[in-house]
Amino acid sequence: xxxxxxxxxxxxxxxxxxxxxxxxxxxxxxxGILVNRQGRLPGLPRFAVTGLHxxxxxxxxxxxxxxxxxxxxxPFVTIGLAAVVVPLASxxxxxWIGLGAxxxxxxxxxxxxxxxxxxxxxxxxxxLHWLAYACWPVALAHSVGSxxxxxxxxxxxxxxxxxxxxxxxxxxxxxxxxxxTPRARRVAVVLSAxxxxx
Amino acid sequence: MSSRLRVNPIAxxxxxxxxxxxxxxxxxxxxxxxxxxxxPVPAGLDRRARSAVASCPALALLLSxxx
Amino acid sequence: MTGRAAAxxxxxxxxxxxxxxxxxxxxxxxxxxxxLPAHLxxxxxxxxxxxxGRLIADAAESGLTGRGGAAFPAGRKLAAVAAAGRAPVVVxxxxxxxxxxAKDAALLRxxxxxxxxxxxxAAEAVGARRAVLYLHADVISAERLDAIFSExxxxxxxxxxxxxxxxxxxxxxxxxxxxxSVLNGGAALPAFTPPxxxxxxxxxxxxxxxxxxxxxxxxxxxxxxxxWFRGLGTADxxxxxxxxxxxxxxxxxxxxxxxxxxxxxxxxxxxxxQAVLVGGYHGSWLPASSAALLSLSNASLRPxxxxxxxxxxxxxxxxxxxxxxxxxxVRYLALESAGQCGxxxxxxxxxxxxxADLAGSRPDxxxxxxxxxxxxxxxxxxxxxxxxxxxxxxRSALRVFAAEIRCHxxxxxxxxxxxxxxxxxxxxxxxxxxxxxx
Numbered sequence: 150x151x152x153x154x155x156x157x158x159x160x161x162x163x164x165x166x167x168x169x170x171x172x173x174x175x176x177x178x179x180x181g182i183l184v185n186r187q188g189r190l191p192g193l194p195r196f197a198v199t200g201l202h203x204x205x206x207x208x209x210x211x212x213x214x215x216x217x218x219x220x221x222x223x224p225f226v227t228i229g230l231a232a233v234v235v236p237l238a239s240x241x242x243x244x245w246i247g248l249g250a251x252x253x254x255x256x257x258x259x260x261x262x263x264x265x266x267x268x269x270x271x272x273x274x275x276x277l278h279w280l281a282y283a284c285w286p287v288a289l290a291h292s293v294g295s296x297x298x299x300x301x302x303x304x305x306x307x308x309x310x311x312x313x314x315x316x317x318x319x320x321x322x323x324x325x326x327x328x329x330t331p332r333a334r335r336v337a338v339v340l341s342a343x344x345x346x347x
Numbered sequence: 348m349s350s351r352l353r354v355n356p357i358a359x360x361x362x363x364x365x366x367x368x369x370x371x372x373x374x375x376x377x378x379x380x381x382x383x384x385x386x387p388v389p390a391g392l393d394r395r396a397r398s399a400v401a402s403c404p405a406l407a408l409l410l411s412x413x414x
Numbered sequence: 415m416t417g418r419a420a421a422x423x424x425x426x427x428x429x430x431x432x433x434x435x436x437x438x439x440x441x442x443x444x445x446x447x448x449x450l451p452a453h454l455x456x457x458x459x460x461x462x463x464x465x466x467g468r469l470i471a472d473a474a475e476s477g478l479t480g481r482g483g484a485a486f487p488a489g490r491k492l493a494a495v496a497a498a499g500r501a502p503v504v505v506x507x508x509x510x511x512x513x514x515x516a517k518d519a520a521l522l523r524x525x526x527x528x529x530x531x532x533x534x535x536a537a538e539a540v541g542a543r544r545a546v547l548y549l550h551a552d553v554i555s556a557e558r559l560d561a562i563f564s565e566x567x568x569x570x571x572x573x574x575x576x577x578x579x580x581x582x583x584x585x586x587x588x589x590x591x592x593x594x595s596v597l598n599g600g601a602a603l604p605a606f607t608p609p610x611x612x613x614x615x616x617x618x619x620x621x622x623x624x625x626x627x628x629x630x631x632x633x634x635x636x637x638x639x640x641x642w643f644r645g646l647g648t649a650d651x652x653x654x655x656x657x658x659x660x661x662x663x664x665x666x667x668x669x670x671x672x673x674x675x676x677x678x679x680x681x682x683x684x685x686x687x688q689a690v691l692v693g694g695y696h697g698s699w700l701p702a703s704s705a706a707l708l709s710l711s712n713a714s715l716r717p718x719x720x721x722x723x724x725x726x727x728x729x730x731x732x733x734x735x736x737x738x739x740x741x742x743x744v745r746y747l748a749l750e751s752a753g754q755c756g757x758x759x760x761x762x763x764x765x766x767x768x769x770a771d772l773a774g775s776r777p778d779x780x781x782x783x784x785x786x787x788x789x790x791x792x793x794x795x796x797x798x799x800x801x802x803x804x805x806x807x808x809r810s811a812l813r814v815f816a817a818e819i820r821c822h823x824x825x826x827x828x829x830x831x832x833x834x835x836x837x838x839x840x841x842x843x844x845x846x847x848x849x850x851x852x
Contacts, residue, residue, distance in 0.1 A: 184362070184404050196364045199404055271358060271406040333845040335753035336763050340745070343767035355606045356755035357797045376791050380756035 159223040164298055166216035168307070171292045173209035174256075175311040177202055178285045182318040206260060213253065245294035248287050255284035285315060349387035351413045352396060356380075358407035365408050368399040387413045430456060431638035434645020438670040439654050440630050441524050450565045453527040459571055460531040461636040466541035467496060469636055473539075476640035477652040478632065482507060482588065482625030483696070483724045485712065488632065491622065492539055494612045498620030501543040504574075505597065505616070506533040508549035508626040509581035509588035512694040513746075513837045514726045517656035518626050519553045520668040525630060526554070526562050530576070532629025535636045537574035540622055545576040548593055549626075550583060551851055582848055583839075585695075585750035589798055590623040592752075597621075601848035603752045604798035627656055647673035651711045657725035662687045662732075664835070673722075674711045681705065681729050689730045689814050691836075693723030695743050696803025698810035699736065702729075719810060728836065735829035737818050739836050740811040741769035747804045749841030752848075758801040761792030765808060776825050785812070 180202035193201075217233050220226070228246060232238040234254055236247035259281055266274045289312065293299050299308040330338050352372060361379035371392060374382050388396045388410070400408045430436070442448040448456070463469050474489025495502045506529055510518035521529060530547070537545045547559075554562075559578055566572050581587040582602045591605040594615040615621025624632075631653060635643045644652040651673040659680050660666040671680060681690055683706050690705035692698055698720040700708070708714045712721050730736055748762035768785045771777045789808065792801045812819070821828055842848060 194367050195362055196367045196402060199364060199402055266406060267401065274406065331845060332753050333842060333848060335759050336748055336751050337841075339760060340748060340763040340766060343764055344770075354795075355797070356757065356795060357606050359756060361756050376757065378756055378760040378791075380760075380795070382791075382795075 156223055156225045159219045160225060163216055163219040163223060164296055166212045166219065167292060167295070168298070168304065170209055170212045170216055171288060171311060172307070173205050173212060174285055174288055175314055177206045177209060178281065178315050179318045180205065181281060182315075182322050203263075206263075210256070210260060213256070217253070242295060245291055248291035249295065252284050252288035252291055255280050255287065259284060349390075349413045350393070350396070350410045351385070351387055352383050352400075353409045353411055354381050354383060355407045355409060358405045360405050360407070362404050364402050364404065365399045368402060369395055372396070373399070381408070430634075431642055434638075434642045437646070437654060437672070439634060439646075440521060440528060440627070440656060440670055441668070447524045448527065450527055450562075450569065453525070454569075457528070457531070457634070457637055459569075460534050460633065462535065462538055462573065463636070466539060469535055469539040469632070470496060472635055472640045473632060476635045476643040477650075478628065478635060478643065479651070480625055481627035481631070481655055481724065483693075485722070488624065488628055491612065491624065492536065495620050495622040496540040498613060500619050502540045502620040502622055503544045503546065503597075503616040504533060504537045504540060504542045504622040505546045505548050505593060505624070506530070506626050506629050507588055507590070507593055507623050508547065508553065509593065510550070510724075511581075511583075511585045511588045512696075512724055512726060513839055514658060514660060514691070514694045514728055515724050516658045516666065517668050517725060518549075521626055521630055521656065522549060522553050527566070528630040528633050529626045530562070530566065530572070531636075532624075532626075532631070532633035533576065534572050534574060535633055536622060536624060536629060537576075540620075542574055542622070543619075544616075545572075545574045546597060546616075547576065547578045548581055548597070549578070550587070551580050580850055582850060584842060584848055585747065586752055586798070586800060589800070591798070593623050594621055596850060601845070603754060603848065604800070606797045648711060648713065650713060651722075655710070655722065655725050657710065657727055660726075660728040662729040671710055674709050674714070676709045677705050677727065680710065681727050683729070686732050687729045688732045688734075689736055691726070691728040691730065692720040694726035694728075695747060695807055696799075697721070697723050697726065698806060699730075699740075699814040700810075701814050719806075719813075730835065731831075733830035734835050735773065735818065735827055735832075736811060736815040737769070737773040737822065738829070738832070739834070740808065740815070741766065741773040742834060742838050743836055744769050744804060744808060746838045746841060747800070747807075751800060752798075755796040755801075757792050757795035761788050762801060762804060764788050765792065765804075769808065769811075772819060772822060775822060775827070777819075777822060779823075782812075782819075 180198055184198050184202060221228050221230060221233065227240050229238060229240070232246055232250060234250055236250045237243050258277060262269060262274055262277045293308065298304050359380060363375055363379055365381050366373045366375045369392065372384060372388065376382050396410055400410050430439070442452065470489055470492045473492055474487070478488040479485040480488060480491070508518045508522050533545050533547065563576065579597055581596060584602045586592050586604060587596070587602040589604050590611050591607060592602040594611050595605060596602050597616045611621040611623050613620060631643065647653045654670050654672050656668055656670050657680055658666065658668050661682050669680065677690065683702055687702045689702055690700050692700055692715060700718060700720055704718055708718060710722055710725070715721050730739065745766040748766040751758050751762050753759045765785060765788050768781050768788070771781045789805050793805050794802060818828060
């Protein structure tokens, strides 16, 4: 009986760290959306929400590194170093690995620009940070397409939960934004609230 | 060289992280916006002041060299 | 000089440059709008210096300060813009948003060529590549503006390409960073500084934003010299300024006066006047008795908590309620807030509501304490000085009308008329009201 070869170990490690990465990125997305509209997690001070957002994204980078390294090191599939950052450079499952490369590239941009925030200016940083809305769905597509893991069983439920979490946070944000008073009406709103209160 | 904290009131959305991270120098008014003393940042708080500046989600907190 | 011009001079008896003490300097002496021929007959063409920088020293020596309210030395501003490095943009700021002030409108209607000369001379002095006249829509008709610019073109008077930009009808339209924002295609919203416009403004270029009256004085200084300019006014505050005076009977007029002129020479005072508002809606109330002793200069006014500002003087008749007038104005000022900064957007409407309470019968005891607290929270915490100016107006009202507050607390009011006295325009309703009219 063949035991678990080192190749199989690498393959399992890559899939496992990939899944953890997806969960971490989902948490990072949800926290990022909440911070922006001043949402808070019950019981957590405000700085904890941003702190978690930051720390989880750095943790995700760690797991991503292992995920990528094990996938390349695994001799069973040929992915190649270039395919890590260059989409469609992988002979194995070009499209799905390619999406992984795209989301990794986007993640790098997001993290590097965030670390250098003070130096690139507020507007530039904010503009680039919108790429997060591209990064997460691409990462999700890569996860679902690269192996059958997430398409069945408990992992399918996990994938669905991640999707619902981001969709839910996004919906909340959009509804809040729609309901927000436009700048030109803000003072008038406070004024009528005062008149009403008296 | 001492430095002074300033807030860009247009960028500030009242997240309030700065007051949580640096209560010695920043408090919040009744509407959630930061109230700064205006005095130079004491040397001992310099590192925490920089951390508060980096943590502001709106990049509204600034540290400038004191005149 | 043409024969016609010489004849006109002979008729007036004197060359303006010969008589520094004569008024008016800016507005035409005959009270009629000065077309180009009349302007050229009186002052001649713009007194260009032949290159950048040369007028700046004269401006500095003259002691000319900005007539847009802040009284910043014009020479220093010109020098800062000239030194900034890139080809600047110069803006003649005619967006007189103060409802009580009519001086910029008068200047633009009666002496537009003096303003445009000043704009051209400032452009030459700083090496500008573009000159802009920025004003509200209802001051000069589009046809008249076209005519003015084309006659200047025909006469070859303008060295720098000039265009007109219409300002949105907002109180903040004349604020210098709001001016830059409109010129950059945005809404009339102030921006956080630094960078100030003189460093980076329209299209990223260093921008000189100068009140139209200041530019008109500059044109005269270029023609007649710094010493001539100093022939009126005081040593520290030289020259003349335009004042918009609203008398207690409601009549309003724009007049030109030397700095240091006693207020009593401009405003008719007496028992029928209870207070004088100096400096407009960002200015200060003074009791009539104090106003009678003061003059139109910062040296005279500052110790009493006022300043000359844009030269607005408004006499409040004895039978009106100063608190009600103040409350109406502050409500307007609150609605004119850009609503960008938390403290201003939260503080000003609450202060307006509290003043409305004070202006009513038997205001709650907490109102004054609330007012005090909110004033402290709103002051100096905005990106521009709108909250600060408003609070200065509010604080002066609480001082000057203190006796009236006590009356109201007892359920009485000394006013005999409830008719509004101070003009309050309609406020903005939507985002489009903050942008250039289409």
